[in-house]
Amino acid sequence: xxxxxxxxxxxxxxxxxxxxxxxxxxxxxxxxxxxxxxxVLVWWLFDAASGPDAYAVFxxxxxxxxxxxxxxxxxxxxxxxxxxxxxxxxxxxxxGLDKSEANLSSWLVLTGxxxxxxxxxxxxx
Amino acid sequence: xxLRTPLGRVLGLGTAKDGTSHWWGxxxxxxxxxxxxxxxxxxxxxxxxxxxxxxIASIGRPINSILLLLLSVTLAYHSYLGIQVVIEDYVHAHGxxxxxxxxxxxxxxxxxxxxxxxxxxxxxNA
Numbered sequence: 001x002x003x004x005x006x007x008x009x010x011x012x013x014x015x016x017x018x019x020x021x022x023x024x025x026x027x028x029x030x031x032x033x034x035x036x037x038x039x040v041l042v043w044w045l046f047d048a049a050s051g052p053d054a055y056a057v058f059x060x061x062x063x064x065x066x067x068x069x070x071x072x073x074x075x076x077x078x079x080x081x082x083x084x085x086x087x088x089x090x091x092x093x094x095x096g097l098d099k100s101e102a103n104l105s106s107w108l109v110l111t112g113x114x115x116x117x118x119x120x121x122x123x124x125x
Numbered sequence: 126x127x128l129r130t131p132l133g134r135v136l137g138l139g140t141a142k143d144g145t146s147h148w149w150g151x152x153x154x155x156x157x158x159x160x161x162x163x164x165x166x167x168x169x170x171x172x173x174x175x176x177x178x179x180x181i182a183s184i185g186r187p188i189n190s191i192l193l194l195l196l197s198v199t200l201a202y203h204s205y206l207g208i209q210v211v212i213e214d215y216v217h218a219h220g221x222x223x224x225x226x227x228x229x230x231x232x233x234x235x236x237x238x239x240x241x242x243x244x245x246x247x248x249x250n251a
Contacts, residue, residue, distance in 0.1 A: 045197075078162065086159065089155065092152065124171075
């Protein structure tokens with residue numbers, strides 16, 4: 001009965017990504033990444049409480065090239081999720097929902113997240 | 126004309142029976158995490174070093190211990206709410222979805238408990 005020749009409506013992959021869509025997806029991805037970062041935070045606290053030997057194991061894993069790259073990723077994920085989350089709270093009040101406003105605030109959030117990440121590593125170094 | 130009963134309308138819980146509690150929980154924990162998260166990022170950026178002694182000294186300061194406890198519990202709650210929505214959106218098989226939701230809840234409670242224990246152990250020993 002089914003007719004496989006019927007035309008399908010275009011799916012996600014067809015469209016040019018609007019910036020708002022990219023940031024919406026990025027918000028969810030950074031949220032999941034930060035949940036994994038929470039696991040590492042708890043691991044850090046737990047190994048610090050367990051003593052110098054356990055802590056040395058943590059540091060040997062996380063104070064590596066891959067560990068450092070992960071921390072740069074998590075710092076950006078944190079500042080992006082923070083900035084975009086603030087935008088969500090603004091949207092919850094009914095403000096900034098016009099297309100032009102949402103596009104503008106998207107670029108503000110993205111620039112702000114990159115700037116905050118840069119400031120974070122500048123202060124840290 | 127509404128077909129909803131007066132009781133149903135006044136309770137305002139909708140068909141899922143939990144009303145807007147998930148939405149509010151996510152928002153209120155988000156507002157708390159703006160402050161706790163920025164504080165924690167600042168602490169990490171300005172930490173004198175990441176040796177064991179430096180970590181213990183930093184975590185063990187009373188103000189830091191208290192804020193870390195608040196951060197861990199709020200983060201576990203906010204993370205649980207977020208992961209719950211992700212699972213509900215992408216895992217469609219009923220049994221698998223239920224298992225994933227229960228596993229996520231257990232994992233978040235375990236993480237919060239481990240964080241609380243570790244912070245208290247360091248804070249009370251310092």
